[in-house]
Structures are given as structure tokens and as C-alpha cells.
Amino acid sequence: MPSFDTTTNQALRLACETLQIEADEILNLKRRLAGNDAAAFTEAIALVLTCAGRVVVSGIGKSGHIARKIAATFASTGTPAFFVHPAEAAHGDLGMVTAQDIFIAISYSGEAGELVAILPILKRLGVKLIAMTGNPNSTLAKLADLHLSVHVDKEACPLNLAPTASTTVTLALGDALAVAVLDARGFKEEDFARSHPGGALGRRLLTHVKDVMRTGSAIPQVKPDTKLSSALLEITQKGMAMTAVVDSQNTIVGVFTDGDLRRLMDKPLNFSELVIADIMRKNPHTIGPEQLAVEAVEIMEVHRINQLLVADSDGKLVGALHIHDLTRAKVI
Structure with a gap:
């Protein structure tokens, strides 16, 4: 050698x-x-x-x-x-x-x-x-x-x-x-993704929000006059660490998360009397069902949130996304 x-x-x-x-x-x-x-x-x-x-x-x-x-x-x-x-x-x-x-x-x-x-x-x-x-x-x-x-x-x-x-x-x-x-x-990128459906790029460019969002009874949602205790039950049962707040027409008016609850704990409030309308965050971030799932990832990363509500063009609740849903779909 x-x-x-x-x-x-x-x-x-x-x-x-x-x-x-x-x-x-x-x-x-x-x-x-x-x-x-x-x-x-x-x-x-x-x-x-x-x-x-x-x-x-x-x-x-x-x-x-x-x-x-x-x-x-x-x-x-x-x-x-x-x-x-x-x-x-x-x-x-x-x-x-x-x-x-x-x-x-x-x-x-x-x-x-x-x-x-x-x-x-x-x-x-x-x-x-x-x-x-x-x-x-x-x-x-x-x-x-x-x-x-x-x-x-x-x-x-x-x-x-x-x-x-x-x-x-x-x-x-x-x-x-x-x-x-x-x-x-x-x-375009979309054309490239169609010839690479098995790859990471294909998943990122071909997966839409509607493909991975939670729908129907899996969406945590309450009305504005719901008591905090009932809202917490909804959050626990649906397992998304949040609940959407919708009016009688199913239009999104707010969101309440586990993080919001933790921030409330430092305040001298009568929790037994609180209703969600008083403590929810108004004008929450939303995304449309036809948008790419990767766009949902970007919104979550920019605003440092783990959940995202899905709304139609009229602002009505049609789905919900958790960061784990996107991870399971291998979008991220």
C-alpha cells in the first residue's frame, strides 16, 4: 500500500x-x-x-x-x-x-x-x-x-x-x-412539488390547511357568554389547549388559550363569575382552509403561537390547527 x-x-x-x-x-x-x-x-x-x-x-x-x-x-x-x-x-x-x-x-x-x-x-x-x-x-x-x-x-x-x-x-x-x-x-414551485410528492418539498407545497385541520366536533368552541369553568372543560376535552369563541352565526369573535388562563392567575378576579367574552383575545389570527399548511407554520412561528383557527371567507369557524397536527403531517 x-x-x-x-x-x-x-x-x-x-x-x-x-x-x-x-x-x-x-x-x-x-x-x-x-x-x-x-x-x-x-x-x-x-x-x-x-x-x-x-x-x-x-x-x-x-x-x-x-x-x-x-x-x-x-x-x-x-x-x-x-x-x-x-x-x-x-x-x-x-x-x-x-x-x-x-x-x-x-x-x-x-x-x-x-x-x-x-x-x-x-x-x-x-x-x-x-x-x-x-x-x-x-x-x-x-x-x-x-x-x-x-x-x-x-x-x-x-x-x-x-x-x-x-x-x-x-x-x-x-x-x-x-x-x-x-x-x-x-x-413554479407547485409544479416541482407535483413531481416530488414523496419528498419534504412536496409535502410543504401540496398539503393544504383543509388536509390537516380538525373539523366538526373535534373543534373546541364556545359562545361568548360561556362561563370560564365550562370553557376550561371544553379545552380539556378537545385537547388543543385552546378554544375558539364564536357567536350565534358561528363567526369567530375571539380565542382563549391555556396561556391566557395562566396570565389570569396573577389577577384578583372572581373566577366563578367570569365569562369568556370578558377575558378572550379578540381578533385572533386565522387562516383559510385553501391556504398551504406551510403558511400556517409561518403564522405560528411569527406570532409564537401553537394553535390557529381556520375561517372561511366570511370569517366563520370551519376548522382548527395545532402545531402537532402539522408535525404529524410532516409539514414541519
């Missing part, structure tokens, strides 16, 4: 140098996109936006790994896309590609045999071909309808052999294209 001298800074120096090389190459890519490569990149955006089929991304080796990620990014941001392995494509998987699709072929040399071998079939199908290579004079670049340069001056590998900076630049260009298309489509 090779020896490793932890007393030197050689390893750390190489690590920092790697990051610097890759960062420099991405900045070079940025300058090209703002200059000579702007037209090609803009045309690529237009091709993807007007695609009636799907975006098919392909590559082999390290380029294949990058191609998979680019396809996944497109798919999760509103552009139907999938990865196809070029070797498998030559043995039947090309049947997944239609004339309405766009084919993005990735090869730094532009001469990957597996990709070049399937180009005649793609051309015969009439598929639009976008090549991402580091060589504009390569076979792949010349046969493509559009060439996007991922050229780098040097790899981060000390031997200048292992794909490092070139794969980083290719991935960055793929991300840039996907994000540009995302913006042009008007793709």
Missing part, C-alpha cells in the same frame, strides 16, 4: 487545485455562453421548448453518468426526459425514441463509437440531435443539428487524463439548459 505522509500539504494542495481548475473552467463556460456560444445555447432552449416528444439523453462511461443526471434534472423540472445507454440503444432500446423527440448525445471527444454507431438511425428517424462535446470538428459535432461546446483547457487530473473538469462543465451546462427551459416554461 502506498505510504501517505500526513505531515505534508500535498494532498490538500491537490484538492484545492482540483476545485480551482474546475471553477475556472465553469467560468470559462460562462464567458462562452455570454459570447460566441450564446446563439447555439439559445437555439437549444428553443428546441427543447418546442419539442413535441421527450428529451433523450445519452452517453457512455463518465459521460453516461452525467447524461443520467441531466435527464433526471430535465424530468424533475417540467421537461419529459429519460436516459438511454448507447450500447443498449444499438440492441433494441432505440425503439423508445420517436421522431418527435430530441436526442442529446454527450461525448467529450465526440468520437464515442457507441454513440456514432446509432447516429444514422437517429438521422433516418428525423430526430433533432444536440451534441455536447469538447471538439467542434468531431464526428458527433458535425452530424448534429446543434453543437454545444463543453471544451476545457485542462482536466483537474494531474495526468490530464481522467474526466474531471470536463464532466463538471458538461453537468453545469446541462443544469444551465434545464434551468433556462424551466424559467421559459413558467415552471
Whole structure:
């Protein structure tokens, strides 16, 4: 096993140098996109936006790994896309590609045999071909309808052999294209959440207050003339550490919480005679049932409360939320 001298800074120096090389190459890519490569990149955006089929991304080796990620990014941001392995494509998987699709072929040399071998079939199908290579004079670049340069001056590998900076630049260009298309489509957070329903973001953006609020008999509520003792019984039975106060039309007029009760204990009051109307907090914070549950979290955090009443557009009580309801729904 090779020896490793932890007393030197050689390893750390190489690590920092790697990051610097890759960062420099991405900045070079940025300058090209703002200059000579702007037209090609803009045309690529237009091709993807007007695609009636799907975006098919392909590559082999390290380029294949990058191609998979680019396809996944497109798919999760509103552009139907999938990865196809070029070797498998030559043995039947090309049947997944239609004339309405766009084919993005990735090869730094532009001469990957597996990709070049399937180009005649793609051309015969009439598929639009976008090549991402580091060589504009390569076979792949010349046969493509559009060439996007991922050229780098040097790899981060000390031997200048292992794909490092070139794969980083290719991935960055793929991300840039996907994000540009995302913006042009008007793709929103809600759209992203629909393709990620199992994740935390999906729960935050797809869960509405009406999905998690307590309703019907589970809502603690009393009338303004209710005695404090009866209100406390309602609070205890419903287990929300509060009760809404509503009038005869079910319109919310106030709220009374455990915290309010504790604050009353320091005052010289005749508790047996108190009615809720005299001690409730008027104009309580409310939220609508159609609002996102994450908005309820924000209200609770800003106002440092654990409960929230849910009101319809007329101010009538339709539900109640406790912070624990949002926790159980994994909104927070």
C-alpha cells in the first residue's frame, strides 16, 4: 500500500487545485455562453421548448453518468426526459425514441463509437440531435443539428487524463439548459412539488390547511357568554389547549388559550363569575382552509403561537390547527 505522509500539504494542495481548475473552467463556460456560444445555447432552449416528444439523453462511461443526471434534472423540472445507454440503444432500446423527440448525445471527444454507431438511425428517424462535446470538428459535432461546446483547457487530473473538469462543465451546462427551459416554461414551485410528492418539498407545497385541520366536533368552541369553568372543560376535552369563541352565526369573535388562563392567575378576579367574552383575545389570527399548511407554520412561528383557527371567507369557524397536527403531517 502506498505510504501517505500526513505531515505534508500535498494532498490538500491537490484538492484545492482540483476545485480551482474546475471553477475556472465553469467560468470559462460562462464567458462562452455570454459570447460566441450564446446563439447555439439559445437555439437549444428553443428546441427543447418546442419539442413535441421527450428529451433523450445519452452517453457512455463518465459521460453516461452525467447524461443520467441531466435527464433526471430535465424530468424533475417540467421537461419529459429519460436516459438511454448507447450500447443498449444499438440492441433494441432505440425503439423508445420517436421522431418527435430530441436526442442529446454527450461525448467529450465526440468520437464515442457507441454513440456514432446509432447516429444514422437517429438521422433516418428525423430526430433533432444536440451534441455536447469538447471538439467542434468531431464526428458527433458535425452530424448534429446543434453543437454545444463543453471544451476545457485542462482536466483537474494531474495526468490530464481522467474526466474531471470536463464532466463538471458538461453537468453545469446541462443544469444551465434545464434551468433556462424551466424559467421559459413558467415552471413554479407547485409544479416541482407535483413531481416530488414523496419528498419534504412536496409535502410543504401540496398539503393544504383543509388536509390537516380538525373539523366538526373535534373543534373546541364556545359562545361568548360561556362561563370560564365550562370553557376550561371544553379545552380539556378537545385537547388543543385552546378554544375558539364564536357567536350565534358561528363567526369567530375571539380565542382563549391555556396561556391566557395562566396570565389570569396573577389577577384578583372572581373566577366563578367570569365569562369568556370578558377575558378572550379578540381578533385572533386565522387562516383559510385553501391556504398551504406551510403558511400556517409561518403564522405560528411569527406570532409564537401553537394553535390557529381556520375561517372561511366570511370569517366563520370551519376548522382548527395545532402545531402537532402539522408535525404529524410532516409539514414541519
